[in-house]
Amino acid sequence: MAVPTTFDLTGKIALVTGASRGIGEATAKLLAAHGAHVIVSSRKIDACLDVVETIKTAGGSAEALTCHIGEMDQIEAIFSVIEAKHGRLDILINNAAANPYFGPIVDTDLGAFQKTLDVNIRGYFFMSANGxxxxxxxxxxxxxxxxxxxxxxxxxxxxxxxxxxxAVMSMTQAFAKECAAKGVRVNALLPGATDTRFAATLLHNPTILEKALEHIPMQRVAQPDEMAGAILYLVSPTASYTTGVCLPVDGGFLLA
Known part of the structure; x- marks a missing residue:
């Protein structure tokens, strides 16, 4: 049996959440560059349309759909639209996330607690289930x-x-184990410090950045494109026998 070793995604339908900037934007552009039709999704349509325009200008195929994954009705709606329009989904990148609170864990208020769970656990779970x-x-x-x-x-x-x-790591492995027989592979990316707006509060603080670099053997933060490359591998035919993996892309942080 021939083993596919290609990053060609021609004809694939891909949904990327949180795709208006950062890792999501870089991933949407890279998947499109390798032939996928990319559904660029986030809470704000204008930002998604900007990414779609960039992809199309580069010769790729894309469309924009809004979805706040912290809202169950919006999750149901986006999958209804995708199934009605395309009849299929081949790739799902759960990238949208919430991190509303930075401070002592014992001072976490209920609002921040609930918002983080609603997006990062409930949202990922039901996006994955529908996908x-x-x-x-x-x-x-x-x-x-x-x-x-x-x-x-x-x-x-x-x-x-x-x-x-x-929880997302455990969720990834649970879905991977149960969905493998249906031909659905489920993996996770574990980014280290990455230069995105999401992390700007931390990484643009010289004191925090200096402390962070002490624990990164490569002595630098990543760029979003470096995360997108790992995601491309995980969704491509080259990774056809890879499922349930939680892949660190962290400059050696977990080795330090």
Whole structure:
């Protein structure tokens, strides 16, 4: 049996959440560059349309759909639209996330706690469930959950966020085990410190950045494109026998 070793995604339908900037934007552009039709999704349509225009200008195929994954009705709505329009989904990148609170874990208020769980756990869970069901109807597909190295080593003053990312890792493996027989592969990416607006509060603080670099053997933060490359591998035919993996892309942080 020939083993596919290609990153060609021609004809694939891909949904990327949180795709208006950062890792999501970089991933949407890279998947489109390798032939996928990319559904660029986030809470704000204008930002998504900007990414779609960039993809189309580069010769790719894309469309924009809004979805706040913290809202159950919006999750149901986006999958209804995708199934009605395309009849299939081949790739799902769960990237949208919430991190509304930075401070002592014991001072986490109920609002921040609930918002983080609603997006990072409930949102990922039901996006994955809907995605896996639709993929199974058409012979399979690939899901990548963007977790974090904080799911392995909790970040200081990032308690509830870290807890949800640990849950995403467990969720990834649970879905991978049950969905494999349907041809659906489910993996997770564990980004280390990455230069995105999401992390700007931490990484643009010289004192915090200096402390962070002490624990990164490569002595630098990542760029979003470096995360997108790992995601491309995980959804591509080259990774056809890879499922249930939680892949650190962290400059060696978890080795330090």
């Amino acid at each position: 896996a069901r639709l993929m199974a109807k058409n012979g399979g597909g690939a899901i990548v959950n963007v977790a974090s190295v904080n799911g392995v080593i909790p970040g200081v003053f990032q308690g509830i966020y870290s807890i949800t990312k640990a």
